[in-house]
C-alpha cells in the first residue's frame with residue numbers, strides 16, 4: 001500500500017494492481033473446479049467516479065476484449081442509461097465493478113456460469129472503499145442485488161425492481177436503483193414488465209445525465 005488516504009487515487013491504483021494480478025479461482029479455488037482459462041479480471045474505475053454500475057460477470061465477448069459490456073447487453077444498457085460509448089467508458093465518471101471480475105466459463109447448455117463466489121468477498125469492499133464519490137449504484141441482476149440489498153431482494157428480482165421507487169428514495173448513501181440484467185435472455189421479462197422502460201428508465205436517464213452528462 002502507498003500509505004495515501006482512503007479514497008485517494010493511489011489507494012485505488014494499489015487495489016486495481018492487486019486485483020488485475022489475482023489468480024484465486026485458477027490456483028486456489030474455494031468453490032468448485034478451477035477456472036478453465038487464465039484469469040482476466042475486468043473492471044473500470046477511477047477514484048473520481050460518481051456512478052457505479054454493479055454488474056454480474058464477464059461473458060465470452062467481454063473476456064476476449066478485457067473491457068466491460070462490449071457485447072449486446074452493453075448496447076442495451078447504454079440505451080437504458082442514455083449514454084454513448086464515450087460517456088459509458090469515461091472511467092473518471094462511471095465505475096463498472098462486477099460481482100465476479102473474470103469470465104466464469106460456460107455451463108453444459110452453453111450459458112454463462114454464475115459469478116465466481118470467491119470474487120466479491122475477496123475484492124468488493126476494498127474496491128468500493130476506494131470509490132468515495134459514488135452517488136448512485138445501479139444494481140444489475142440478482143447476484144449484485146443480493147450483495148447490495150440483501151438476500152431477500154435477490155430472491156424475487158421482479159418484486160425488487162418493481163420496488164425501485166422505495167429503494168431509490170431510501171436512506172442509503174449512495175442511493176441505489178435496481179435493474180434487471182440487460183441480456184437478450186431477459187427480452188421476455190421486459191415484454192412482461194413494460195413499466196420498467198416506461199417509468200424507471202426515464203428516471204434513470206435523468207440521474208445519469210446529472211451525474212455523468
Ligand code: SF4
Pocket residue numbers: 019022023024025026039040041100101102116118119120122
Ligand atoms: S474471478 Fe475474482 S477472485 Fe476469481 S480469479 Fe478473477 S479476480 Fe480473482
